[in-house]
Structures are given as C-alpha cells and as structure tokens.
Amino acid sequence: MEGLAFLQPGQEAPAGQVTARLEDDKVFCAACGGLVTYGRWRIVINGGHEHTVFNPAGVVFTVACYREAVGAADFGDASEVFTWFKGYAWRVSVCAGCGVHLGWRYEAEALPPVFFGLIKDRLRFGPPPAEKG
Numbered sequence: 001m002e003g004l005a006f007l008q009p010g011q012e013a014p015a016g017q018v019t020a021r022l023e024d025d026k027v028f029c030a031a032c033g034g035l036v037t038y039g040r041w042r043i044v045i046n047g048g049h050e051h052t053v054f055n056p057a058g059v060v061f062t063v064a065c066y067r068e069a070v071g072a073a074d075f076g077d078a079s080e081v082f083t084w085f086k087g088y089a090w091r092v093s094v095c096a097g098c099g100v101h102l103g104w105r106y107e108a109e110a111l112p113p114v115f116f117g118l119i120k121d122r123l124r125f126g127p128p129p130a131e132k133g
C-alpha cells in the first residue's frame with residue numbers, strides 16, 4: 001500500500017495511487033487572487049472550524065479558522081474589545097497583495113497562541129481534487 005503522494009502541477013498520477021495535488025488546497029484572496037492560506041492549515045477553535053459571528057454594528061460574518069495565513073498582513077493594534085474568542089485579542093488582517101480586509105489575527109497566552117479568523121466570502125478556494133478517470 002502506497003502512502004499519500006503529492007503531485008506537482010502538471011504531473012500525472014500513477015495508476016492506482018492515492019494522490020492529492022499540493023495546489024488543490026490553496027486559499028486565495030477573492031479580490032486579487034493572491035495566495036492567503038492553505039486548507040491543510042484549517043484549525044478547530046471552540047469546537048468548530050467555521051463560526052458565524054456578528055460585530056457591534058450588526059454585520060454578520062462567517063469566519064474560518066486557520067493556524068497560519070501567509071498572505072495576510074497585520075493592520076493596527078491588538079484589541080480585546082468585543083472579541084469573538086474568549087481570552088483572545090484580535091488585530092485586523094488585510095490582504096498583503098491588495099489590502100482588502102480578510103479577517104482577524106487572534107493572539108493569546110493560550111493554545112494555540114495565534115490563529116487567523118478569515119471571512120469566508122472574502123476567500124476563493126482552490127480547485128477540488130481531480131476527478132477519477
């Protein structure tokens with residue numbers, strides 16, 4: 001039994017082998033197409049990967065939690081005001097490519113010490129794994 005193999009772009013899967021393409025789990029900025037994070041960095045916080053939350057202005061967001069977001073840049077100071085995740089201070093995260101608001105970076109003296117809550121509809125998810133055959 002072969003282990004899971006990762007293919008490079010354009011590489012064909014050997015027959016019968018279980019494969020996943022590295023690019024399949026990329027998550028992009030919906031505004032500019034820049035790489036933001038990877039599906040493999042999904043993380044469960046407070047019992048869920050996704051959370052539907054609202055801010056003090058009543059705007060509802062669906063945020064997805066990731067342990068890292070390489071394409072996100074910090075904006076402004078950390079705040080604990082109206083945090084959605086108890087004990088965590090938040091900081092606005094913007095796209096490093098185009099500056100659009102992608103979500104928030106959370107930090108605490110807890111585990112995990114840092115994670116990102118990214119607004120789902122500001123993200124574009126990579127192509128699904130190729131169909132068999």
Ligand SMILES: [Zn+2]
Pocket residue numbers: 029030031032033034095096097098099100
């Ligand atoms: Zn962008």
